[in-house]
Amino acid sequence: SVPAAVTSAISAGARRGLLVKGGAALEALAGVRLVAFDKTGTLTTGHPRVTDVHPLHGRADEALALAAAVEAGSSHPLARAIVEHAAHLGVAVPAAQEARALPGRAVTARIGGREITVGSPRHVSTLAPLPEGVQADIAALEAAGKTVVIVLDGVTPRALIALRDEPRADTPAALARLRALGVEAVMLTGDNARTANAVAAPLGLRVHADLLPEDKLTRLEALAGAGRVAMVGDGINDAPALARADVGIAMGGGTDVALETADAALLRGGVLGVPALVALARATLRNIR
Numbered sequence: 001s002v003p004a005a006v007t008s009a010i011s012a013g014a015r016r017g018l019l020v021k022g023g024a025a026l027e028a029l030a031g032v033r034l035v036a037f038d039k040t041g042t043l044t045t046g047h048p049r050v051t052d053v054h055p056l057h058g059r060a061d062e063a064l065a066l067a068a069a070v071e072a073g074s075s076h077p078l079a080r081a082i083v084e085h086a087a088h089l090g091v092a093v094p095a096a097q098e099a100r101a102l103p104g105r106a107v108t109a110r111i112g113g114r115e116i117t118v119g120s121p122r123h124v125s126t127l128a129p130l131p132e133g134v135q136a137d138i139a140a141l142e143a144a145g146k147t148v149v150i151v152l153d154g155v156t157p158r159a160l161i162a163l164r165d166e167p168r169a170d171t172p173a174a175l176a177r178l179r180a181l182g183v184e185a186v187m188l189t190g191d192n193a194r195t196a197n198a199v200a201a202p203l204g205l206r207v208h209a210d211l212l213p214e215d216k217l218t219r220l221e222a223l224a225g226a227g228r229v230a231m232v233g234d235g236i237n238d239a240p241a242l243a244r245a246d247v248g249i250a251m252g253g254g255t256d257v258a259l260e261t262a263d264a265a266l267l268r269g270g271v272l273g274v275p276a277l278v279a280l281a282r283a284t285l286r287n288i289r
């Protein structure tokens with residue numbers, strides 16, 4: 001019978017770490033024409049590493065200490081990388097008060113009466129002018145696929161910190177398999193266009209960059225006009241788009257919010273689970289019809 005085929009497909013998926021929350025989700029998966037992928041933590045490992053600290057004012061280790069202090073309370077992948085880098089170099093990190101996150105933009109806190117912000121060049125340049133030539137340095141780092149954040153001390157830019165997050169080992173194979181299934185793929189990211197394109201170009205992916213969390217949802221709605229759309233993500237910032245997609249797919253290592261919002265989840269491995277889910281759903285529906 002129909003429910004029996006669906007039930008056994010769902011348990012077969014679960015044994016392989018492909019969690020599908022019910023028959024409606026499985027049916028939607030079979031009809032997916034396009035998959036929108038978040039970048040950080042989804043197509044990439046989500047464990048960026050600090051590659052460069054360029055001082056702009058004062059010493060690099062002082063700026064790194066301020067940045068690590070501000071990021072200490074944040075669970076963002078960039079924050080974890082900055083804190084780890086400071087610990088690795090043995091930098092003494094001061095205590096920060098009143099830390100606040102501006103999702104998709106920055107983190108800010110008070111240290112010894114000073115307001116310190118660590119955030120995207122776009123956000124920081126709305127708070128203070130950047131020194132001559134800095135934009136060109138940022139552009140070069142971003143063209144190399146690195147994400148750049150700026151450490152701002154009051155209105156003084158103290159340093160550029162560049163971080164690199166590598167694609168997951170199975171990302172190229174997953175995208176090739178989706179292509180073979182006739183499914184299109186795009187990247188949706190809060191990161192800037194230069195960094196996003198440097199990561200996406202070797203993968204042959206179309207990119208929508210510079211998206212604030214709410215923009216991911218509007219972009220997904222625009223893409224949904226062309227047929228059934230799946231969204232794959234791991235973050236709190238992906239939750240609205242995961243909810244709106246015909247099928248939301250959460251990365252197992254992601255945030256609880258993403259896991260709760262999604263219709264399906266990949267509990268093991270990387271994004272190879274996405275074409276596996278589509279193939280499983282199509283095979284099941286073919287057997288029923």
Ligand code: ADP
Nearest residue numbers: 040076079104105106107118119120189190191
């Ligand atoms: P993604 O969509 O790639 O997961 P986010 O939407 O979380 O990225 O963040 C977008 C950008 O906002 C980051 O590339 C960074 O410039 C800035 N940003 C966000 N959170 C932080 C943070 N904790 N520290 C520094 N910069 C941040």
Ligand code: MG
Nearest residue numbers: 038040041235
């Ligand atoms: Mg992410």
